[in-house]
Amino acid sequence: MTNNNIKVGVSNKEGQLGFLFTKGGLREGAGRKSIGVTKKVSLTLTEEMWEQFEKHCAELGLSRSEAIRTMMEQNFSSK
Template identity: 50%
Template sequence: MPPYKYNLLPEHLRHSNSAKRESAGRPSLGITKKLSLTLPKDIWDKIEKEIEEKELKSMSAYLRRMILNHYKNTR
């Protein structure tokens, strides 16, 4: 937790050891950027079907895998 946010915690959480640790929680995968993507319905349907078949947890996981694979292969 960044030091500037520590003071925003309720009093009962300020005494916990994990409140001051920045490394607590899930490690970051990188920088988050929000976006909106417009595609035809048939393409979205194909993407959603592929996500189900590959048992991925989210659209983000699917797109992340696709983008990372693309850029790993172009080095």
């Protein structure tokens, strides 16, 4: 890739900078689609519980977020 192929541009969102290549570029609606609102939480569990949870995630090929989201959806959709 040569230096002529990269430009820096301003997206439509709050003046954020982004890299523009010869193809594609900053477009409204581009990228991964959101599935909801993101909120950060801290969770305290025993070492044994974390080990079980990590094993569960690995066996199912899930990230921690996916596993917790699935557990919460199953719990709240059944009520």
